Amino acid sequence: MTHGHLTDRSVASAKALPGQRFEISDGRTPGLSLRLNGATSKTWVLRYRTRDQRQMRLTLGKTSTLSLRDARALAAEHLLRIAHGSDPATEKRQERAAPAHGVSTFAQLADLYEQVCASGEWRPKGKTKRASVMREERRVLDKTILPQLGRLPFATITRQEVKALLRAQYAKGARTTVNRTHAVIRQIFNYAISEDLVQVNPATGFSRFAEERPRETIWKDVELRSLWVGLSDPAALRAPGGGYANVGEAMCIAIKLVLLLGQRRTEIAGMEVEELDFEARVWRIRSERMKGGRAHIVPLSDAAVALIRKAIALASEGQDQAPRYVFPTNRHEDRAIRSMSLSLALQRTRNALGLGQATLHDMRRTVSTNLTSERCGVSPFIRSKVLGHIDAGGGAMVSMTHYDVNDYVAEKRRALEIWTKVLLRIVGDTELPDGRPGPRPLYSEAFARADNDNTTDGRPDSSLSELKFWQPPSV
Known part of the structure; x- marks a missing residue:
């Protein structure tokens, strides 16, 4: 120079x-x-x-x-x-970039963020966001964020404005929602930074407002029994203020399947007929529908098959062609029910029966806890496989993630069949397969684990004899 x-x-x-x-x-x-x-x-x-x-x-x-x-x-x-x-140079660059994207307000930026996430162009964790995650983000946007920030120019939004929004939610007692709101705003501005639309993320630089503690709630046996009886006769459910509880039979079946199979509510709600193989008695969930992004095979007990067939029959009523979804929406849309609809159905059922505040995810925790308890005697590794988790089983995680494609179907089937017998005994259901009535001892002296059969004489089921501990042969 x-x-x-x-x-x-x-x-x-x-x-x-x-x-x-x-x-x-x-x-x-x-x-x-x-x-x-x-x-x-x-x-x-x-x-x-x-x-x-x-x-x-x-x-x-x-x-x-x-x-x-x-x-x-x-x-x-x-x-x-x-x-x-x-910083006039940065401001000028932002002005040039904004017309290319066609965005100026935070609402427009949120729409653009949603588009690039759906197309896979924006993958902050290296994988395309699942549709269920995007629906939840849209719900948070529409309910808590856009009413306050939507009309503001996104480049002018400050950290204090974001914190003011979060403080207002926290003051209302929305502990979990405030953290989700914080996360959505932060992710949207992270995308804006990647496009040079802003230089600073106003949702960073401060910790989460609410401390999230993992839930420990599990459904007690008496609650499961009361719930199951209510789900078996939805027409008899009454709201606390009088009148019907408005819980459909299909919703009741879906909730029962959460208990029988231990899968997530989104996976149950979105169950597709093409995913089911009744001859092999398995349910193959596609990778894009799984939280971990890996396909998952769920063995089906006879009780689960019976409930699913009943749900498909309900979905087929008044239809000219076979349904695509086991639990289709009753609106004029080609989609399954939302997972939130399933949670609402459980809430109405709980209110009608006077039960506590246990959730569908608490059901999944209940299944998990029972599988590894003395009732079922399933190993934690197989329990994780049943739930669709990635578990190294004591080995290297890289081996399980990249080199082990075993589905452990036989082991998962054995675990779920044991749990089915235990659950149906708890709730007293004698109509579904494996729900045979009759008293029996909880433990069998012949076995080192619970004898989860419902035979009337208390003898262990021969089909479960292979589950007893192996003893070395005498020399």
């Missing part, structure tokens, strides 16, 4: 050789320089440092439209703004 005192004459006569580029600084205005590129291109630029000491360059315009006097005046205006903390 050449230093000197620029004049109108020196600006007009300044030239660079073809292919050469250099700058002549103005000795009168700090940071202002004349940028020469070849013999004809002459541009005014302003160099400055931000408050965090980043070196920036702002193009002011060409000499053909901006005289030396005007360039000095414009540079002085920018230097005054910079002294007050502005």
Whole structure:
């Protein structure tokens, strides 16, 4: 860079050789320089440092439209703004980028974020977001974020405005919701940073408002029995204020399947007929529907098959063609019920029966706890496989994740059949397969684990004899 005192004459006569580029600084205005590129291109630029000491360059315009006097005046205006903390080069870049995306408000930015997540263009964790996750993010946006921030220009939103929104939610007692709201705002601005739409994420730099403690609730046997009886006769359910509880038979079946199979509510609610193989008695859940992104095979007991067939029959009533979903929505849409609809059905059932606040996920925890208890005697490794978790089983996680594609179907089937017998004995269901009535001892002296059969004489089921502990042969 050449230093000197620029004049109108020196600006007009300044030239660079073809292919050469250099700058002549103005000795009168700090940071202002004349940028020469070849013999004809002459541009005014302003160099400055931000408050965090980043070196920036702002193009002011060409000499053909901006005289030396005007360039000095414009540079002085920018230097005054910079002294007050502005960053005009970054602001100019954002203005150029915004029209390309067509966004200016936070609501428009949220829509753009949703589009790039759905297309797979934006994959912050290296994988495309599942549809259920995006639906939950949209629900949080519509309910808690957009009413407050939606109309604001996203580039002007400050950390204090984000914290004010979160504080208001926290004050209402929405402990879990406030953290989800925080996460959604943070992710949207992370995308904006990746597109150079903003430089700072206003949802970072402070900790979560609410401390989330893992739930430990499990359904007690007496609660399971009461719930199961109510689900078996939904027409008899009454709301606390009188009138029907409005819980359909299909919803009752879906809740029962959560208990029988131990799968997530989203997986049960979105069950597709094509995923079912009744001949092999398995349910193959596609990888895109699983939380972990890996396909999952769920063995089906006779009781589960009976309930699923009944649900398909209900879905087929009044239809000209076979249903795509086991639990289709009753609206005129080609989709399954929402997982939140399943939670609402359970809430109405609980209220009608006077039960506590245990949830569908607590049912999954109940299944998990019972599988590894003395009642079932299933190993924690197989329990994890039943639930669709990735468990190294004491080995290297990389081996389980990348080199072990075993589905452990036989072991999972044995575990779920044992649990089915235990559950149906708890709830007293003698109509479904494996729900045979009759007293029996909980433990068998012949076995080192619970004898989970429902035979009337208390003898162990021969089909479960292979589950007893192995004894070395006598020499």
